[in-house]
Amino acid sequence: MPVPRYAVFGNPIAHSRSPAIHQMFAAQEGAAIEYERILAEPGRFAESAAAFFAAGGLGANVTVPFKTDACAWADSLSARARAAGAANTLIKQPNGQIHADNTDGLGLVADIRRHFQVALAGKRILLIGAGGAARGVILPLLECRPASLTIANRTAAKARELAETFGASAAEFAELPAAGFDIAINATSGSLSGQVPAIAAKVFTQCELAYDMAYGREPTAFMRFAQNAGAQRSADGLGMLVEQAAESYRLWRGFSPNTAPVLAALRAGEI
Numbered sequence: 190m191p192v193p194r195y196a197v198f199g200n201p202i203a204h205s206r207s208p209a210i211h212q213m214f215a216a217q218e219g220a221a222i223e224y225e226r227i228l229a230e231p232g233r234f235a236e237s238a239a240a241f242f243a244a245g246g247l248g249a250n251v252t253v254p255f256k257t258d259a260c261a262w263a264d265s266l267s268a269r270a271r272a273a274g275a276a277n278t279l280i281k282q283p284n285g286q287i288h289a290d291n292t293d294g295l296g297l298v299a300d301i302r303r304h305f306q307v308a309l310a311g312k313r314i315l316l317i318g319a320g321g322a323a324r325g326v327i328l329p330l331l332e333c334r335p336a337s338l339t340i341a342n343r344t345a346a347k348a349r350e351l352a353e354t355f356g357a358s359a360a361e362f363a364e365l366p367a368a369g370f371d372i373a374i375n376a377t378s379g380s381l382s383g384q385v386p387a388i389a390a391k392v393f394t395q396c397e398l399a400y401d402m403a404y405g406r407e408p409t410a411f412m413r414f415a416q417n418a419g420a421q422r423s424a425d426g427l428g429m430l431v432e433q434a435a436e437s438y439r440l441w442r443g444f445s446p447n448t449a450p451v452l453a454a455l456r457a458g459e460i
């Protein structure tokens with residue numbers, strides 16, 4: 190039997206932790222898998238993915254900047270991928286067709302629930318940002334039945350558009366109420382370069398958890414800002430990375446990995 194082949198497509202991709210994460214999952218399953226990084230050229234995702242699956246690939250993760258391309262290229266889409274307009278997981282089906290899913294939102298919800306023991310049902314959630322990263326998590330957040338989901342974005346019109354599409358609320362940064370949210374999630378790309386959205390500190394005073402989808406070695410600028418503003422706890426997106434990977438692995442192989450030791454190994458710099 191050939192070793193089952195998986196891959197992650199992105200550009201850049203050299204930094205990706207996905208191979209190490211998936212190899213730890215495979216060790217838990219007692220399975221041997223191949224999992225490679227594939228650097229696709231801009232505009233050539235479809236070609237690159239088609240070649241991988243034609244050569245026997247069974248499944249793939251997709252990261253920046255190809256999630257929208259993956260959605261357009263796949264033969265079928267899950268409801269989550271359709272709503273997000275983006276796919277991070279491709280699955281080769283027994284009939285050879287490629288099915289696309291999006292596990293980012295599930296990863297976020299699973300991380301908030303499992304690692305932080307914070308329930309989302311009944312909570313007032315603030316989602317900051319209205320780009321692809323935000324769009325990808327809205328449906329899974331709404332499925333948790335929060336008391337409210339408010340989308341706020343520097344360019345307010347984009348937040349209004351997303352809110353209308355999904356049946357959520359939108360608010361301008363300057364209008365956000367003091368002590369208005371239990372959970373605040375930062376989905377802005379500025380976070381990757383240490384920029385904090387221009388939101389007043391008073392907004393965070395009753396915040397149980399300030400969650401930044403970005404991650405790095407140190408707490409992010411958003412995490413520090415929210416904690417200084419009164420948020421009880423803050424978290425970066427490393428747990429989301431592991432949880433979305435676990436959900437992809439489950440879709441490919443029907444095995445649910447234990448994410449805790451994988452996250453611990455990443456935090457310790459062991460993988």
Ligand code: ATR
Nearest residue numbers: 318319320321322323342343344377378379384386
């Ligand atoms: P991604 O796919 O990572 O979400 P994107 O689609 O380019 O990337 O969207 C980037 C998001 O981060 C947008 O919501 C953007 O706000 P604008 O719509 O106003 O551009 C937000 N963003 C980026 N830098 C930001 C900053 N310094 N402050 C606030 N929001 C920022």
